[in-house]
Amino acid sequence: MRYCALVEYDGTGYFGFQRQRQKPTIQEELEQAIEAVSGQETTIIGAGRTDSGVHASGQVIAFEIAWQHAASDLLKAINASLSRAIAIREIKETEPSFHPRFDATARRYEYYIYNKPVRSPLRRHHCWHVIKPLDLDLLNRAASMVQGEHDFATFGRPPVGENTVRKVLLAEWNDRKGFLVFTIEATAFLNRMVRSLVGTMKAVGEGRWSTESFLAALEACDRSRAGQTAPAHGLYLVSVSYE
Amino acid sequence: MRYCALVEYDGTGYFGFQRQRQKPTIQEELEQAIEAVSGQETTIIGAGRTDSGVHASGQVIAFEIAWQHAASDLLKAINASLSRAIAIREIKETEPSFHPRFDATARRYEYYIYNKPVRSPLRRHHCWHVIKPLDLDLLNRAASMVQGEHDFATFGRPPVGENTVRKVLLAEWNDRKGFLVFTIEATAFLNRMVRSLVGTMKAVGEGRWSTESFLAALEACDRSRAGQTAPAHGLYLVSVSYE
Numbered sequence: 001m002r003y004c005a006l007v008e009y010d011g012t013g014y015f016g017f018q019r020q021r022q023k024p025t026i027q028e029e030l031e032q033a034i035e036a037v038s039g040q041e042t043t044i045i046g047a048g049r050t051d052s053g054v055h056a057s058g059q060v061i062a063f064e065i066a067w068q069h070a071a072s073d074l075l076k077a078i079n080a081s082l083s084r085a086i087a088i089r090e091i092k093e094t095e096p097s098f099h100p101r102f103d104a105t106a107r108r109y110e111y112y113i114y115n116k117p118v119r120s121p122l123r124r125h126h127c128w129h130v131i132k133p134l135d136l137d138l139l140n141r142a143a144s145m146v147q148g149e150h151d152f153a154t155f156g157r158p159p160v161g162e163n164t165v166r167k168v169l170l171a172e173w174n175d176r177k178g179f180l181v182f183t184i185e186a187t188a189f190l191n192r193m194v195r196s197l198v199g200t201m202k203a204v205g206e207g208r209w210s211t212e213s214f215l216a217a218l219e220a221c222d223r224s225r226a227g228q229t230a231p232a233h234g235l236y237l238v239s240v241s242y243e
Numbered sequence: 244m245r246y247c248a249l250v251e252y253d254g255t256g257y258f259g260f261q262r263q264r265q266k267p268t269i270q271e272e273l274e275q276a277i278e279a280v281s282g283q284e285t286t287i288i289g290a291g292r293t294d295s296g297v298h299a300s301g302q303v304i305a306f307e308i309a310w311q312h313a314a315s316d317l318l319k320a321i322n323a324s325l326s327r328a329i330a331i332r333e334i335k336e337t338e339p340s341f342h343p344r345f346d347a348t349a350r351r352y353e354y355y356i357y358n359k360p361v362r363s364p365l366r367r368h369h370c371w372h373v374i375k376p377l378d379l380d381l382l383n384r385a386a387s388m389v390q391g392e393h394d395f396a397t398f399g400r401p402p403v404g405e406n407t408v409r410k411v412l413l414a415e416w417n418d419r420k421g422f423l424v425f426t427i428e429a430t431a432f433l434n435r436m437v438r439s440l441v442g443t444m445k446a447v448g449e450g451r452w453s454t455e456s457f458l459a460a461l462e463a464c465d466r467s468r469a470g471q472t473a474p475a476h477g478l479y480l481v482s483v484s485y486e
Contacts, residue, residue: 010364055365075361085364118318121253121328122298126365 001067003074004094007046007059009086012125012233016052017059026050026086030061033081037074038065047100047240048107051192053232055126058108058239060100106169106241108185111198112234115180127179128198128234134180134205139173141211142204143182145218146171146197153221155197156190164190164221173201180205185241192229200227244310246317247337250289250302252329255368255476259295260302269293269329273304276324280317281308290343290483291350294435296475298369301351301482303343349412349484351428354441355477358423370422371441371477377423377448382416385447385457386425389414389440396464398440399433407433407464416444423448428484435472443470 007030015023019031027044034042047060067074075091082088112127114120119129146152146168153164170185182198200217203209209227217225250273258266262274270287277285290303310317318334325331355370357363362372389395389411396407413428425441443460446452452470460468 008364010367057365079361084362084367087362087364089361118322118332119327119330121251121330122300122369124253124327 002062002064002094002096002098003067003071003091004060004062004098004100005075005088005092006090007061007086008057008089009055009059010125011050011053011055013085014052016054017046017048017050017056026056026059029083029086030078031063033078033086034063034065036081037077038067040065045100047104048189048237050235050237051195051232054235054237055233056237059237060104060240062094062098062100064096100240103242104188104240105243106185106187107189107237108170108183108239108241109189109194110236110238111182111184111194111230112236113180113182113198113202114178116178125233128231130180130202132206134202135207136173136175136180136205138207138211139180139182139201139205142201142214143171143173143184145211145215146184150218151221152190152193152218154217154223154225155200156193157223158190166190166193194235195230195232196226198230198234202230203227245305245307245337245339245341246310246314246334247303247305247341247343248318248331248335249333250304250329251300251332252298252302253368254293254296254298256328257295259297260289260291260293260299269299269302272326272329273321274306276321276329277306277308279324280320281310283308288343290347291432291480293478293480294438294475297478297480298476299480302480303347303483305337305341305343307339343483346485347431347483348486349428349430350432350480351413351426351482351484352432352437353479353481354425354427354437354473355479356423356425356441356445357421359421368476371474373445375449377445378450379416379418379423379448381450381454382423382425382444382448384454385444386414386416386427388454388458388461389427393461394464395433395436395461397460397466397468398443399436400466401433409433409436437478438473438475439469441473441477445473446470 017026019027042063044061044063071091114127114129149167151165158164168186174181204214260269262268262270285306287304287306314334357370357372392410394408401407411429417424447457
C-alpha cells in the first residue's frame with residue numbers, strides 16, 4: 001500500500017531532509033520510525049529536499065508498506081515513534097503511481113524576518129533577526145520583479161541535468177505581527193534560491209541596493225551577482241500543490 | 244547607578260529564574276553577563292521567580308553597577324555577553340529605592356494551549372499540546388470564577404510568611420490563531436498557581452469537571468482538591484505593572 005503524508009518538522013539540529021551518512025536527517029528519522037512501526041524497510045520520497053536547518057509545516061512524503069489497520073492508526077503509531085521535532089500531520093492512502101516530487105505542480109515557502117533593534121530569545125530558532133529597519137514597499141518592489149518566468153541563475157544552482165529557468169507564481173512581503181514574511185510560490189526552485197533572494201532583497205529593504213541593481217542582478221544570470229544568502233532557520237516549506 | 248531592565252527568555256533548559264547551586268538559571272546567566280561587561284559583581288533582583296522551564300517576555304529586573312556610558316550601550320554589551328536564550332529588551336536608569344518585586348502592583352501571565360489532534364513540532368517548546376477539544380465557553384466560565392479576591396490555597400502554596408489570599412484583576416481565555424490562550428493578571432501569585440489553575444480548568448474545558456466542581460474546589464481552600472498542574476513550557480511572564 002502506498003501512503004501520502006503531510007509532515008511538519010523543526011529543522012534545528014538536522015542536516016536537512018535528505019539522508020546523509022552519519023548525520024541526523026529528517027528522511028532517516030522518518031524511515032526509522034516507519035520501520036519500527038511496520039517491521040518493514042522502506043524508502044520515503046519527499047516533495048522538497050529542504051536544506052540543513054530549514055523547517056517545514058507542509059512537506060509531503062510518500063512511502064510503501066503493508067499495513068492492515070486504518071491510516072489514522074498508522075499516523076499515531078509513526079508519531080509515537082518519531083522524535084518530538086518531527087510529526088506526521090495527515091496521512092492517506094494514495095495511488096501506486098503517486099510521486100511527491102515529480103507530480104508536484106508548485107511549492108510554497110515562507111521566510112520570517114524579525115525586524116527589531118533587539119533580538120528575541122523566544123523566536124531565535126524560527127526567524128532571521130535583522131536589526132536595521134527594512135522598507136516593506138521596497139521589499140515588495142523587488143519581490144514583484146521576480147514574479148513570472150525568469151532565468152534565476154543569479155540566485156541558485158539547478159539540480160544536475162536541469163536548467164535555471166523557474167516560474168514564480170507568487171512573491172510578496174507582508175507585515176505579520178512584528179515579522180516581515182516573504183511568501184513565494186513557484187513551480188520549482190533552484191538550490192538556495194529562496195534564501196539567496198531573501199538575502200538580496202534585504203539589501204534592497206535596507207536601502208543599500210536600489211531596485212534597479214536588484215533587477216540588473218536578476219537579469220545578469222550570474223551567481224556571483226547575488227547578495228548574501230539568508231540563514232536557514234527563517235525558512236519554511238509550507239505547502240506543495242498537486243493537480 | 245541602579246538600572247531597571249525588561250528581560251525576555253526562553254526557559255527551556257533552565258532551572259527557573261532564581262539562582263541555584265550547580266544548575267543553569269536565568270539569574271546566574273544575567274549576573275555573569277553583567278559582571279563580564281562591568282567587571283563588577285552584582286546581585287540582580289527579579290519581579291517574578293519563574294519556575295523551571297517557564298518563559299518570560301516581560302520579566303523586570305534591577306541591579307546596581309558603576310557605568311560611565313549610555314544605558315543603550317549597556318544593553319548592547321550585556322546582550323552580546325548573554326546566551327542566545329536570554330536578552331535584555333529595554334534598560335533605563337532608575338531610583339536607588341526601586342525594587343522590582345516589592346514595588347510591583349500586578350503581574351500578568353499567559354498560558355498557551357495547542358488544542359489540536361496532532362502535535363506541532365515547531366511549537367513544541369512553547370505550548371502545551373492538548374488533544375481533546377476544549378470548550379472555550381466552559382473555560383471562560385471557570386476563569387470568571389477566579390476573578391476578584393479569593394483564598395487560592397487550592398491552587399498553590401504561598402512564599403514563607405505570606406497567606407494564600409490573592410486578588411485576580413483579569414482572567415480570561417481567548418482563541419488566538421489556533422492556540423487557546425489564558426491571560427491572568429493578579430496583584431501577586433502563589434507558587435504554581437497559574438499552572439494549577441490551567442490544569443484544573445482544562446478538565447472543565449474537556450467536560451470532565453463541571454464548573455460547579457471547579458468552584459467547589461476553589462472554595463475548599465485545599466491543595467489536594469486541585470486538578471493536574473499544567474506543564475511549565477506553556478507559561479509566560481508577560482508583564483509587570485508599577486505605580
